[in-house]
Amino acid sequence: MTLEIDAGAATDVGRVRERNEDGFLDRPPLYAVADGLGGHRGGEVASALALQTLAERVKGPHDLVDAVHEANRAVFDKQARDPSVAGMGTTLTAVIVSGDELYVAHVGDSRAYLLRDGELKALTEDHTLVQELVNEGRLSANEARAHPQKNVLTRALGIEDDTEIDEFNVAVRAGDRVLLCTDGLTGMLDDGDIRRTMNEEINTQATARKLVDAANDAGGIDNITAVVLDVVTAGLQRHDVPKIRRRSFRWPNPVVASLVILALCLFGIRVYLDGRWFVGVERGHVAIFRGLPATFAGIKMYGLSEETDLTVEALKQNGALVEGGEDELEQGIPVASEADAQRQIETYRLGGILPLSPTPSQSPVP
Ligand code: MN
Numbered sequence: 001m002t003l004e005i006d007a008g009a010a011t012d013v014g015r016v017r018e019r020n021e022d023g024f025l026d027r028p029p030l031y032a033v034a035d036g037l038g039g040h041r042g043g044e045v046a047s048a049l050a051l052q053t054l055a056e057r058v059k060g061p062h063d064l065v066d067a068v069h070e071a072n073r074a075v076f077d078k079q080a081r082d083p084s085v086a087g088m089g090t091t092l093t094a095v096i097v098s099g100d101e102l103y104v105a106h107v108g109d110s111r112a113y114l115l116r117d118g119e120l121k122a123l124t125e126d127h128t129l130v131q132e133l134v135n136e137g138r139l140s141a142n143e144a145r146a147h148p149q150k151n152v153l154t155r156a157l158g159i160e161d162d163t164e165i166d167e168f169n170v171a172v173r174a175g176d177r178v179l180l181c182t183d184g185l186t187g188m189l190d191d192g193d194i195r196r197t198m199n200e201e202i203n204t205q206a207t208a209r210k211l212v213d214a215a216n217d218a219g220g221i222d223n224i225t226a227v228v229l230d231v232v233t234a235g236l237q238r239h240d241v242p243k244i245r246r247r248s249f250r251w252p253n254p255v256v257a258s259l260v261i262l263a264l265c266l267f268g269i270r271v272y273l274d275g276r277w278f279v280g281v282e283r284g285h286v287a288i289f290r291g292l293p294a295t296f297a298g299i300k301m302y303g304l305s306e307e308t309d310l311t312v313e314a315l316k317q318n319g320a321l322v323e324g325g326e327d328e329l330e331q332g333i334p335v336a337s338e339a340d341a342q343r344q345i346e347t348y349r350l351g352g353i354l355p356l357s358p359t360p361s362q363s364p365v366p
Pocket of ligand 1: 223
């Protein structure tokens, strides 16, 4: 089965910065985020130039790292030539999905995460001073989050003529969700917040938007960028339908719906049958039944209401049953009400003579 990527992306200036120096690429099968650094317009120029160079140079998963080296060189050359952007640089976290592998190239403190079976795992490691202290066991992950120097990078693109690039690949499968993001997201939201939002939202675009909104709600002190990639089986893009549509109307589970309809039908039939009466035979005795003298699909459409002491044998002897009357009685003789059934039985009991009853058939039912 061929895997495809369903991508959504969002970027925002945040609530404090004046310019958005973040950038992202959404050029299947290449996806990337970049967070520019440097005064004036340097940051914007660096991230845009790195992404543009990467997109132009990359041919496939196996030259991803070479293309990132070229992006480094392009940014370095530009800032070396142009004093207005001197000292600029950028982070870059780029992925290519090929076959069932995710190829990753990474420099700086933007991040790639993998959400699989509801669990979120960081794929990249920040190239920051603080992360080095964590690796050396001198700082806990929690202390690192609040550290005043957490933004100090140990590596970035464009600062030197060449730079070390982290590269690796991970096997992916349908159902996996990958997040690429800048530190404006991870500085505002912890991994638990990110995991919850990644699990809550179905649509990739809505998820990216929601992550960015959450970072803004938490303060938005930096530019925020999120690229959400769903690994799907080709032709089966389950996540395409925006969640808002799924929520606004959802057909009930067909099994539940069928059971509800069946229950309503049975209830209706039951009400109908409860208003029907007939006189018939039960174990050789004349009896009153509720329902219809029939079976449907093997189910009796009636129930015994009262079995009298009057036997069919006695009726044959007292002449109450005219010719064919016994068969008719066996099959059930419909009557209008229980009172009529009682009256019919009295008639039988009296040998076929209508009883001199003061209560005619249309007497009100008690
Ligand atoms: Mn940033």
